[in-house]
Amino acid sequence: MNTLAxxxxxxxxxxxxxxxxxxxxxxxxxxxxxxxxxxxxxxSAYLVVQTALEPVVVMAVGGWQAPFGIVLTIDHFASLLIATAGLITLAVGVYTAGESESAHPLRLPLMQFMLAGVCLSFSTGDFFNLFVAFEIMLMASYALLVLEYRPSDLKYAYSYLLLNIIGSGLFLAAGGLVYRLFGTLNFANISERLIFTMGTDGRVVIISVLMLFVYGLKAGMFPLFYWLPKSYSALPPAIGGLFAGLLTKVGIYAMIRILNLLFNNDPLPFLILLIVAILTMIGGIVLALTHRSIRMILSFNLIAHIGFMLFGISLFTGTSIMGTVYYMVHHMIVIASLFLITGIMMTETGSDSIDQMGNLFKQRPLLSVLFGLQALALIGIPPFSGFWGKFIILAAGISMGSFIGIGALIISSVLTLFSMIIIWFRAFYTETDVVLTNKTSSLQYASVLGLTALSLFLGFGSLYGTNSAMRATDQLQDLGTYQWMVKQAVVKPSPINQTGGGDYDAH
Amino acid sequence: MNDLNLIVSIIASLFVAVGVYLVLHRSVINILMGLGLLTHATNLAILVMSGSPSHKAAPIVSDSVSQVYVDPLPQALILTAIVIGFGVTAFMVVFFYRLVKENQHTEVNPS
Incomplete structure (x- = not known):
């Protein structure tokens, strides 16, 4: 029991x-x-340190025993993501404070509500609570979306809203199935009762595939990413960075967490994931090359890199999960800061199309250096932060013999390089008659600088990064300790016996 | 599975069918109705998950009699889901109102 959680x-x-x-x-x-x-x-940094030293931090909310009440469980993986999410929200907040035209007064509180939802989905140890966390996060994002859009862009919000509402419905239905099958919604309990299945059970596979669909929808995986680029690229860059950094990663996190729990040796979910990951990597990056708007290019790059993480999950070995964890933290920081840099470029030139930009390299050297560093990190040039995650995933792929996936990952990385070079040459190098407005403030630069410094730390301090990711993976795979920690978080015993009972209920 | 659960399952699946049909329309009223039906279908599906209610008492615990109770948890889940669904529907109504005012017609065209 730890109230800190x-x-x-x-x-x-x-x-x-x-x-x-x-x-x-x-x-x-x-x-x-x-x-x-x-x-x-x-x-959250304190939580990161604590989970690095001790096992999972568990809090039984309201003092109720684990299967009856909701537990919050923060392991190293969750705490890393919570810390990163807090940092990104802080950076976007600093950026908003520096903007010349003032944002809608509700932007800041909605960002905080979204952060609360994101943190709850990272830290919850209960299936239904995860659904509630998703809803908190999504409601805040719906409101931000509608507030921040220009009225003429409102139609792009429609596909985002509709697909996410349908996804939530399916999530809920899957939650019902989980309850029927296991008689509990507690993560630790589910993984305990899964032992009774003895081999593969088709129903568990159905639930896993349903989950893949729901979380894939949130993460923007291949056939389901239709809503993502249009709705993200019509947002103001600050909010676009926040969405790109946080929302899609929550889908990936939930996918890792659930597959880790429901893992029962059936290859079908992982096969589906592998195929989808390859299509996401290639499809996303090819579409990125067809666009001239920087926010569009970044949105499609985001989809392609979600594919890398999906590839890491589809291998599902210790090494590949470790690489995915590393890559997630790196990608949250880098994609958010690239969106913020785009925001500065847009205030300077008044457009987000690379055809109407230019002169930035000569007149804004600091911005160019920041963009260059973050672009290199996004591509994954060693020793920048993107390299290490990708390298570990590649190593896992080689040891698993998944050569088509490795090929797709490498092709996708090369095309990422290509799309970044297009932005670099067109927006920074080309000399045009674009007049820069000089309306940016030092606060905007400060937020980008902070994120860049973090990404540099992740790149050059890769020893800390890999140690941390390894620790997170160890904790994820050590389900026994997780179950034990959840069980001993009891404060007062429940007054009633459990009335329910799924098929695997021990009663 | 007894008759009642069978009926509820069939109703839920009908709701899904009609809901999907309505959501695929372009008129905002149809889409709203469709979303409502989809939400209700999910809630009914969870209700079925609480198992057969026959020969079971209402989940009110008394010390004297030991009985088999209906599982109350899915109903608690549904209650939460209804509240969330209500919030989302209210949001969608306002969103569509703004969309209709912006477009000057009652159809969505996400293109």
């Missing part, structure tokens, strides 16, 4: 409520938001 969820909620009431845009409001963001980062 609930703080990263409560804290943004409180900040969000205060910021909702405090509508008047002022320097104090931004200062408060930034301070609370810093505290959030410190809290």
């Amino acid at each position: 609930v703080l990263p969820i409560i804290f943004p909620l409180i900040t969000g409520v205060i910021l909702t009431v405090w509508r008047q845009t002022s320097a104090y409001r931004y200062t408060y938001m930034i301070l609370s963001g810093i505290i959030q980062v410190i809290l």
Whole structure:
């Protein structure tokens, strides 16, 4: 029992409520938001340190015994992602504070609510609670989407809303199936009762595939990414960066968590995942090359790199999960900072089409260097941060003999390089008659600088990164300790015996 | 599975069929109705998951009699899901209202 686990969820909620009431845009409001963001980062950094030393941090909410109440479980993987999510929200907040035209007063509180939802989905140990967390996160994102769009772009929000609502419905239905089959919704309990299946059970496979569909929809995997590029690229770049950094990764995280629990030696979900991953890697990056708007290019790059993570999950060995964890943290930071850099480029040139940009290299050398560093990290040139995750996934792929996947990953990386070179030459090198507006502030640069420094640390400090990812993978695979930690988080015994009972119920 | 659960399952599947049909329309009213039906279908599907209710008492615990109770958890889940569904539907109504005002007609054209 550790009350610490609930703080990263409560804290943004409180900040969000205060910021909702405090509508008047002022320097104090931004200062408060930034301070609370810093505290959030410190809290989650403490959790990262604690989970690195101890087993899972578990909190039984309301003091109820694990299968009856909801538990919050934070392992190293979850705490890493919570810390990264807090950092990205902080960076986007700093960026918003530096913008010349003031944002809608509800942007800051909605960002905090979204962060709360994201943190809850990273830290929950209960299936239904995961659904609720997704809904908190999605409701905040719906509201942000509709507030931030220009009225003429509202139609792009429609496909996002509709697909996510249908996805939530399927998630709920899958939750019902899980309850019927296992008689519990608690992650630790599910994995305990899965032992009773003895070999492969078709129903578990059906649930896993349903889950793959739902989380794949959120993550933007191959046939389901229709909603992603249009809705992300019509957003203002700051919010686009927040969405690209956080929302799709929640889908990947849930996929790893659920497959890890429901893993029962049936190759079908992993085969589907492998095929889909290859198509996502190739399809996303090829589509990225056909666009001239930087936000579009970045959105399709995001889809392609989701494919890398899916490939890592589809192999599902210790090494590949480790690579995926590393790559996720790297990608959250890098894609968010690239969106923020795009935002600076857009305020400078007044457009996000690379055809209407130019002169940036000579007149904005700092911006060019930042873009260059982050682009190199995105491509995965050693020793930048993208390289290590990809390298570990590649190594896992070679040892598993999955050569088509490796080929797709390498082709996709090369084409990422190509799409970044297009932006670089067109927007930075070409000399045009574009006049730069000089409307950016130092705060905007500060947020991008911070994220770039982090990504550089992940690249050059890869020893810390790999150690951390290894620790996260070990904890993920050590289900025994996880179950034990969840069980001993009891504070008071339940007054009633369990009435339900799925097919695998021990009663 | 007894008769009641069979009937509820059939109703849920009908709801899904009609809901998908309606969501594929272009008119915002049809889409709203379709989304509502899909939500209800999910809720009914969870209700079926609580198992057969026949020969089971309502889940009110008393010390004197030991009985088999209906599993109350799916109903708690449905309650939460209904509230969330209500919120989402309210949001969609407002969203469609803005969309209709913007487009000056009652159809969506996501292109």
